[in-house]
Amino acid sequence: MGATIRFLTKRTVQFAFGAAIAILLIVAGFAYRSIVISGENGRWVRHTYEVLENLQELRFALEAVSSSVRGYILTGEEAYLEPYHAAGLSLEQHATTVRELTTDNPVQQRNILVLEDVAVAKLERADEDINLRRTQGIEAASEAIRAGPGLHATVEYAAIVSQMQDEERRLLVLRIADAERSTNRLKITLILGTFLGLLITVAAGWSVQRDNSRRETAEEALREGERKYRMLVDGVKEYAILMLGPQGEIRSWNPGAERMTGCAWEEVAGQNFSRFFSADDVSLGRPQEILRKAAESGEYEEQGTRVRKDGTRYQIRTTFTASRDPAGNLRGFSVISRDLTENKESETKYRGLLEAAPDAMVVVNQSGEIVLLNVQAEKQFGYRRDELLGQKVTNIIPIGFAERLIADDLRSTEDASAQQIGTGIELIAERKDGSEFPIEIMLSPLQSAEGTLVTAAIRDISVRKKAAVVLLQKVDELKRSNEELGQFAYIASHDLQEPLRMVASYTQLLSRRYKGKLDADADEFIAFAVDGASRMQRLIQDLLAYSRVGTKGKELLETSSEDALQQALANLRGAIEESSAVVTHDPLPPVLADEMQLTQLFQNLVGNAIKYQNPGVPRVHVSAARNGGKQWDFTVKDNGLGIDPQYFERIFGMFQRLHKRDEFAGTGIGLAICKKIVERHGGHIWVESKPGQGSTFRFALAGSQARS
Amino acid sequence: MTKEVLLVEDSPGDVRLTREALRGVDASVHLHVAIDGVEAMAFLNREGAYANAPRPDFILLDLNLPKMDGREVLARIKTDEKLRMIPTVILTTSDAETDVSNSYRLQANCYVTKPVQLEEFEALMKNITDFWLRKVKLPQQARH
Amino acid sequence: MPLEVLLVEDSPGDVRLTQEAFRDAKTSINLHVATDGVAAMAFLRREGDHSQAPRPDFILLDLNLPKMDGREVLAHIKEDDELKTIPTIILTTSEAEADILKSYQLQANCYINKPVQLEAFDAIVKSVNSFWLTTAKLPPRANSG
Numbered sequence: 001m002g003a004t005i006r007f008l009t010k011r012t013v014q015f016a017f018g019a020a021i022a023i024l025l026i027v028a029g030f031a032y033r034s035i036v037i038s039g040e041n042g043r044w045v046r047h048t049y050e051v052l053e054n055l056q057e058l059r060f061a062l063e064a065v066s067s068s069v070r071g072y073i074l075t076g077e078e079a080y081l082e083p084y085h086a087a088g089l090s091l092e093q094h095a096t097t098v099r100e101l102t103t104d105n106p107v108q109q110r111n112i113l114v115l116e117d118v119a120v121a122k123l124e125r126a127d128e129d130i131n132l133r134r135t136q137g138i139e140a141a142s143e144a145i146r147a148g149p150g151l152h153a154t155v156e157y158a159a160i161v162s163q164m165q166d167e168e169r170r171l172l173v174l175r176i177a178d179a180e181r182s183t184n185r186l187k188i189t190l191i192l193g194t195f196l197g198l199l200i201t202v203a204a205g206w207s208v209q210r211d212n213s214r215r216e217t218a219e220e221a222l223r224e225g226e227r228k229y230r231m232l233v234d235g236v237k238e239y240a241i242l243m244l245g246p247q248g249e250i251r252s253w254n255p256g257a258e259r260m261t262g263c264a265w266e267e268v269a270g271q272n273f274s275r276f277f278s279a280d281d282v283s284l285g286r287p288q289e290i291l292r293k294a295a296e297s298g299e300y301e302e303q304g305t306r307v308r309k310d311g312t313r314y315q316i317r318t319t320f321t322a323s324r325d326p327a328g329n330l331r332g333f334s335v336i337s338r339d340l341t342e343n344k345e346s347e348t349k350y351r352g353l354l355e356a357a358p359d360a361m362v363v364v365n366q367s368g369e370i371v372l373l374n375v376q377a378e379k380q381f382g383y384r385r386d387e388l389l390g391q392k393v394t395n396i397i398p399i400g401f402a403e404r405l406i407a408d409d410l411r412s413t414e415d416a417s418a419q420q421i422g423t424g425i426e427l428i429a430e431r432k433d434g435s436e437f438p439i440e441i442m443l444s445p446l447q448s449a450e451g452t453l454v455t456a457a458i459r460d461i462s463v464r465k466k467a468a469v470v471l472l473q474k475v476d477e478l479k480r481s482n483e484e485l486g487q488f489a490y491i492a493s494h495d496l497q498e499p500l501r502m503v504a505s506y507t508q509l510l511s512r513r514y515k516g517k518l519d520a521d522a523d524e525f526i527a528f529a530v531d532g533a534s535r536m537q538r539l540i541q542d543l544l545a546y547s548r549v550g551t552k553g554k555e556l557l558e559t560s561s562e563d564a565l566q567q568a569l570a571n572l573r574g575a576i577e578e579s580s581a582v583v584t585h586d587p588l589p590p591v592l593a594d595e596m597q598l599t600q601l602f603q604n605l606v607g608n609a610i611k612y613q614n615p616g617v618p619r620v621h622v623s624a625a626r627n628g629g630k631q632w633d634f635t636v637k638d639n640g641l642g643i644d645p646q647y648f649e650r651i652f653g654m655f656q657r658l659h660k661r662d663e664f665a666g667t668g669i670g671l672a673i674c675k676k677i678v679e680r681h682g683g684h685i686w687v688e689s690k691p692g693q694g695s696t697f698r699f700a701l702a703g704s705q706a707r708s
Numbered sequence: 709m710t711k712e713v714l715l716v717e718d719s720p721g722d723v724r725l726t727r728e729a730l731r732g733v734d735a736s737v738h739l740h741v742a743i744d745g746v747e748a749m750a751f752l753n754r755e756g757a758y759a760n761a762p763r764p765d766f767i768l769l770d771l772n773l774p775k776m777d778g779r780e781v782l783a784r785i786k787t788d789e790k791l792r793m794i795p796t797v798i799l800t801t802s803d804a805e806t807d808v809s810n811s812y813r814l815q816a817n818c819y820v821t822k823p824v825q826l827e828e829f830e831a832l833m834k835n836i837t838d839f840w841l842r843k844v845k846l847p848q849q850a851r852h
Numbered sequence: 853m854p855l856e857v858l859l860v861e862d863s864p865g866d867v868r869l870t871q872e873a874f875r876d877a878k879t880s881i882n883l884h885v886a887t888d889g890v891a892a893m894a895f896l897r898r899e900g901d902h903s904q905a906p907r908p909d910f911i912l913l914d915l916n917l918p919k920m921d922g923r924e925v926l927a928h929i930k931e932d933d934e935l936k937t938i939p940t941i942i943l944t945t946s947e948a949e950a951d952i953l954k955s956y957q958l959q960a961n962c963y964i965n966k967p968v969q970l971e972a973f974d975a976i977v978k979s980v981n982s983f984w985l986t987t988a989k990l991p992p993r994a995n996s997g
Contacts, residue, residue, distance in 0.1 A: 497801060497824065502721040505826040509728075537824050786959070793956035805992040812937040812991040815930070815959045819989045832987065839983040843976060845963045847953045 013211070016204035020197050027193025034186030041179035048172040051101045051108075054094045055165050058115070061090035062122070062157050069126045073133050073141045081130070088126075091119045098164075105171075111164050115157065122153045240316075242335040248272045248291055251332065260316070260339050262309035273335070276306045278313065294320035295330055303340070315340040350446075360458040364393045366451055368402040380460055382432035393456075400427040401441065401456065429458065437462045482550070489547030493540045500540065504533035535667075539655070542669035546654070549676045554594040556681060558704040561634070562588040564595055565622055568602035572610070579618055581610045586623035589632050590704045597677045602636075604670040605697050609638035611664060630703045631683070637696040643689040652685070674699075711841050712849075714740045714764035716748040716781060717799075718773050722822070726768070729833030734841055740764065745776025749784060752791055763849040764794060766840055769816075771800040771807060779810065786815040793847050795840060854880040855985065858908035860892040860925060861885065861943075862917050866966070866973075870912070873977035879985050884908065889920025893928055896935055908938055909990050912980070913960075915944040915951060923954065930959045937991045941980060 064087035071080035095116050102108035133141035233241050233254040240257035242250060250268050258264065261276055268275070274287035281287065281304070294300035303317045318337040325331050354361045354372065360380040363372035370388050378385055381396050388395075394402050404425075429439040440461045446453045507530040515523055565585060569576065576583060583606060591598070602622070609620040619639045627633045643651065643658070650656050652675040657668035678685040678699045689695035711734075717723050723741055730737050740761070742748035748769075751758045767785070771778035778800065785791045795817040800807070803821045811819050820836065823829050840846070857874070861867050867885050874881050884905070886892035892913075895902045911929070915922035922944065929935045939961040944951070947965050955963050964980060967973050984990065 494801070498719065501801075501822075501824055502719070504824075505725060505829065506721065508826045534825075541824070792959065793953060795956065795962060803989065808989050809937060809991045812939070815936065817961045818939070818984075819991075820987060821989055835983060835987045839979060839987070840962070843964065843979055845947070845952050845965050847956045847963075848949055 013204055013207055016200055020200040023193055023197045027189060030189040031186060034182055037182045041175055041182055044175045048168050051098055051168045052165055054098045055161050057094045059161050061087045061094060065126060066154055069129055072130060076133060088123050107167060108164055111160055115160050118153055118157050240337040244273055244333040244335060246330045246332055248274060248287060278305055278307050290320060294333055295322045298322050363453050363455045365453050368392050397427055397429050438465050486547055486551040493544040496540050500537055504537055507533055538667050542667045546669055546673050549673060553680055556592045556594055558590050559593040559595045559598060561591050561598060564598040565602045567599045568606060571603055572607055575610055579610050581618040583620045588624050591632060591701045592704050593681055593701060601674050601677045604674050605636040608670055609636060609640055613640045631700045632703050633698055633700050635696055635698050639694040642691040642693050643695050644691050648687055710736050710738050712738045712762045712764045714767045716742045716769045718743050725829060726833060729830050730837060733834050733837040744774045745781045748781050765846045765849055767794055767796040768799045769796055771798060771802055782814045782816055795846060854882045855909045856882050856906045858884045858911045860913045862887045869973055870977055873974050874981060877981050888918045889925045892925050910939040910984055912941050912943045915946055926958045926960055
């Protein structure tokens with residue numbers, strides 16, 4: 001497509017220039033013609049003016065003749081004869097001139113002849129008259145003039161001259177008009193032509209300009225490309241890259257080639273590449289054969305021996321690619337070679353590493369056969385080395401390995417093994433004795449002279465798997481145990497409720513119906529029974545509440561701790577009002593929590609703060625502060641009784657109380673529940689206090705992710 | 709008019725308590741008692757010893773019963789054309805959410821948890837009786 | 853957490869009275885009103901405008917309603933697996949035995965007769981409130997409420 005455009009553009013430019021030139025020529029032609037015509041017209045105009053002038057002279061001349069004759073006749077003075085002769089001459093001359101000037105105009109020619117005749121006649125008559133005067137005196141001459149045709153002739157003459165003048169004037173008008181038209185045409189043609197010419201020139205010029213800049217860009221890009229190519233080729237040190245001519249002449253090469261051959265560029269430039277071959281190869285004609293094959297099939301790969309500058313031999317693998325010009329002629333060859341000797345060195349190193357590896361290492365070729373293994377592999381699989389070498393890897397790893405090696409239509413081996421890099425794959429392996437064991441393999445591909453090989457590091461993971469199973473079992477057991485415990489607590493308290501209810505209810509009924517009706521002892525006994533029963537009921541309810549923290553706990557979600565506190569305060573409304581407590585709080589953050597349990601937590605802590613008070617107004621303040629990372633430290637501070645430090649741990653125990661029953665109600669489970677709730681949330685709870693100086697309960701909770 | 713109430717309750721203590729509470733509220737109530745699910749069904753279906761039993765206007769049903777438990781009794785009542793229109797209130801110690809929702813799903817008319825304290829229990833019975841036997845319109849039952 | 857109550861009632865006067873009666877309740881209540889059976893079903897099924905409607909904790913249902921009457925609504929509610937657990941209390945002027953029986957057969961949870969007198973009306977609504985909100989246990993809310 002680009003070529004077509006270029007072609008069209010070239011043609012267009014040529015065409016444009018051609019057109020411009022043509023137009024200019026045309027314009028010039030027009031101009032020339034116009035000028036010529038103009039010149040002619042000008043000449044004609046001048047010509048006409050000349051004729052008119054002459055005709056006028058004729059008139060004057062005739063007048064002069066008449067008047068000079070009259071003068072002579074009147075005076076008889078010879079002086080008048082001079083002008084007469086002059087006028088007569090003038091008549092003749094001018095008539096001739098007019099005749100010559102109007103040769104193209106037959107009308108005028110006839111007129112002039114007539115004129116001349118008349119003039120001649122007139123002059124003859126005049127001569128006669130003059131003679132008469134001279135000889136016979138004035139009267140005779142006057143008589144002759146009066147009777148003669150003189151006047152008539154003059155009038156006739158004047159009329160003809162007039163006619164001629166009119167004719168000339170008519171021609172003059174025509175010619176002037178012509179001249180004008182011609183001038184106008186010229187003007188227009190000049191303007192248009194010039195304009196068109198300019199336009200085309202500008203267009204062509206712009207097109208050329210654009211082409212130029214495009215060409216410049218292309219050239220720049222080409223130069224850039226060449227630069228990059230050069231850099232690339234020079235940069236490749238591992239490979240020798242050469243450009244050869246059709247006969248094998250070395251045209252260029254890269255630093256890699258220098259390194260490989262040990263020669264400098266100056267030593268090899270222009271020489272044939274066969275100089276690197278061994279003498280034997282050269283005598284067998286190998287270099288030429290290689291070039292021929294490459295030229296035939298376009299590309300040829302060979303592995304062979306070369307000789308360095310210092311005489312040492314080395315193996316290389318080379319690819320020859322034939323390069324042709326658009327017409328298909330062989331331009332030369334591009335050659336890429338790799339020194340295989342280095343590979344062999346690293347190969348030895350590699351074998352060493354493999355052998356020493358702590359895991360079983362197995363190297364497999366593309367057909368799935370084991371080409372290399374180490375002593376660990378022997379031990380793990382229970383085979384001798386020679387029993388495995390050359391065998392299909394499926395003998396030891398039946399499923400999962402060989403399939404991954406296969407280069408199929410969808411991907412090359414490189415891609416296939418690339419997919420497996422770094423990922424451990426769990427498979428089942430089979431020992432020589434047929435027993436199976438779980439393994440984890442890690443693959444890595446390896447390029448070698450024999451093609452792509454895949455190295456597998458094989459680890460026996462039977463121990464790991466067992467451990468995993470054991471772990472899962474233990475976790476299951478733990479879960480079950482927890483569940484059972486939860487269930488037990490629940491069932492225990494639940495089933496205990498019913499008989500307890502009976503005891504409590506009926507002792508109360510007894511008390512109601514028979515108080516004061518039996519003796520005082522009976523009253524006291526019943527009172528103890530009632531009391532005991534109701535305490536037991538409360539204990540069981542608390543136990544149930546405690547067990548529910550675990551069994552009825554919900555997922556930890558983003559919760560507004562402020563909302564939870566508000567709910568707790570709502571639940572404590574009665575207690576707050578009764579004690580006129582003042583509960584304040586700072587803004588509280590969102591946390592990860594079970595909302596109901598968080599409410600319970602606040603309720604217990606604030607409830608305690610209100611309950612364990614001196615007389616006076618209980619003040620409670622709830623606040624929260626970040627503690628380093630993502631946690632929040634909550635504080636519930638009160639101005640209550642305070643706690644003796646020796647009890648700081650105990651109060652969080654189950655059913656632990658620090659006060660007598662008649663001092664403060666409660667079973668002592670509140671803080672145990674708080675502790676369980678906080679620990680379920682992954683935090684911990686503690687107290688700071690001094691007796692008589694109030695207490696500060698603190699607990700830490702994880703903040704929620706949403707806001708930091 | 710006398711109201712016939714069937715109480716299905718296995719704890720004699722609770723039965724007595726209920727009777728006491730009812731008496732205090734509405735002496736015209738006839739309280740019938742079945743101590744397990746089987747007896748309850750026999751009463752409702754007028755089988756055997758219960759051939760002449762009246763159809764109750766109202767049933768108080770505990771969930772945890774021996775032999776046939778209350779959940780099954782509920783299911784049977786509410787799938788029986790002749791019995792399903794009898795308002796059946798579950799009165800039980802369980803406050804488990806599953807029990808509550810299952811009972812409503814089986815179309816129990818109402819679910820009430822038995823309180824632990826005597827006084828509260830008495831208040832509850834008063835409320836139940838007041839509401840269901842005085843305020844609510846019960847369907848007329850064909851007596852025999 | 854406020855309770856969601858659906859009142860299906862076409863008489864605006866009764867709606868107002870019910871609202872007043874609920875105002876004194878201890879628990880906070882969101883009272884939703886549907887004035888005919890079709891609107892009631894749309895609310896319960898969360899259709900159209902009611903796609904964000906909450907699931908009611910209980911339903912007060914009048915029997916005589918325009919478009920779709922209360923008996924049909926009751927039948928629909930008790931046939932729907934998701935709706936049938938919601939306590940549905942019939943609150944209607946009808947004292948007809950047939951209506952009472954039919955309602956219970958359709959599994960209405962209870963049937964209350966709307967008194968004519970204002971004070972009595974107020975009292976009965978309050979007692980319904982009191983019993984169902986404080987004495988009885990309402991079915992737990994499903995998670996996707």
